[in-house]
Amino acid sequence: MKFAVLVFPGSNCDHDCYHVLKHVVGVSTEFLWHKETSLAGFDGVVIPGGFSYGDYLRCGAIARFSPIMKAVEAFAREGGSVIGVCNGFQILVEAGLLPGALIRNRGLKFICADVNLRVETTRTPYTAEFRKGEVLTMPIAHAEGNYTADPETLDKLKRNDQVVFRYCDASGNAADSANPNGAMENIAGIVSEGRNVLGMMPHPDRCAEKVLGSEDGLRLFKSMVNSLSESRV
Template sequence: MRVSVLIFPGSNCDMDAVHAWSRVLHAKVTPVWHKDHDLANPDLVFIPGGFSFGDYLRSGAIARFSPVMQDVQRFAEKGGYVFGVCNGFQILCEMGLLPGALLTNKNLRFLCEDVHIRVENDLSPFTAKLETKQVLNIPIAHGMGQYFADDETLRKLEDQGQVAFRYCDAAGALTDAANPNGSLNNIAGITDAGRRVLGMMPHPERHAEAELGSIDGAVLLSSIMQHFTKVA
């Protein structure tokens, strides 16, 4: 599997992603600078977390205009797979590849902690090898992670099975206490209507090895990898 990891000024999870994909999952990884126009023929474009362009204006608002994002847009429109984590999720919403927006956390604080998320369905390649209602332990690190969408958009997301992950407690229950940032409907990650673009706030690349406290992130990342292995 070929994975291209985008890098922006201010990215700080790019090398975590490169390590997880290449050293843990043994994918062929190519780092791609934000000014480049060559995505290196990937199976998957991975947009990592961090603070692209210092989060000026708002998170992801400047990065969405980077030259490489024109190529990502075309890649997605042709049916390519795109996976954005944290700042990557924010960028995907800013450029319209995913609906909705990420607002400042409800408690107005930057949050850096482990959370539990529940797999909502196995409808996309990102979750096809996971079990519906499976609970994963994945860390978050964000100041703007509160997912918001208007009522019509939210209804479509729910009706079309585009909610991939929700914040939950260790037993899988959806509670206010388990929702760290105030996201609507406890949403932690969504896909586009074609289920080829995924955005999520939690960082699976940070829980890809037992030494880091959990391998649940590797379990999640391997789902999409198994899809491409099967296709190949």
Template sequence: MKFGIVVFPGSNCDHDVYHVAKHVLGHEAAFLWHKDTSFAGIDCVVLPGGFAHGDYLRAGAIARFSPIMKAVEAFAARGGLVFGICNGFQVLSEAGLLPGALMCNAGLKYVCRDVFLRVERQDTPFTARIKQGTVLKLPVGHGEGCYYAPEEILKELEEKRQVVFRYCDAGGQVTADSNPNGSLRGIAGVCNARGNVLGLMPHPDRCAEEVLGNAQGRRLFDSIVYAWELARRQRI
């Protein structure tokens, strides 16, 4: 399997994702420069964390117009797997590939710590190896992670089961205290209706191996590989 990692000026987790894909998972990985207008042979595109284009105006607002984004949109429209982590999630929401918006944290401060997440569904390529209801511990590091969508969109998200991750406490309860940024309904990660595009504020790329003291993030990447292999076998 080959991961393609988009590099915007200001991306700073591109190498973390590359390391996980190539050295932890043992799969192929390639960087995709934001000025490229096409890519080929990629099975999963990752938009990494960072501060693309300085986060000027709004996080992701300028990055969504980088030339590579047209190719990412076409890839997603063909059913390709697209995974936006942190700043990558902000870019995908600005691009309209995911619903809602990510706003300034309710507490106004940049939040950098471990949080607990409840996995809301297993039937996505990004959670295929994680049982629904599982509580994961992943780190967040963001200033604009407060998920917002108008009430009617939130309702639609719930109906279509597009909320894939919610902030929760260690026991899996979604509470105000366990919500690091004021996100509506504790939303930490959403997918599109088709389920092939995911945005997630916490960083699985920063905790994918034991040497870092936490390997729980690897479960998302293992899921992606598992889902991709399953799809490939079905094609053959």
């Protein structure tokens, strides 16, 4: 099994994702420069966090037209596993692979902090090994993570069980006071209708080793790898 970690000009979590997959989870992983055009031989794609193209125009707006993104779109539409974290999530919504948009945090500030997340569904390859309703702790680091969608899109997300994570307090209430950025309905992560494309603002790549304070992120990557292994058998 082999994973690709995409690298755009301005990506800065690419090494974190690579390290977690290759050295912590222990699966074959390669960096893939954004000018590449093929995903042949890869079983999963990680679009890492960062500031691709300096966040110019809109976060992710220019990266989504990088040559590799045509291959990612085809890969995703064929059911391939794609995770976008933070700027990766922004790139996925700009590319139309996930619905909605990520706008400026309601408090205007860049927020770098640990947040609590409630697992809303285990019906994804990425969360199959969590418990529904479980509260995780993961760091966020963004200025544009305020998830926004029109009412029809929100309804559809909820109807199809596509909301994967919500910001919550320590006891699991998705209260407004536990919402760091103003995201609609405290949404922190969503999955595509086909359940193979995950976008999330929190960083599982930054909490995948005990020494970093939490291994909740590791469980997400392991869940993905295990689901992929099972589906291959």
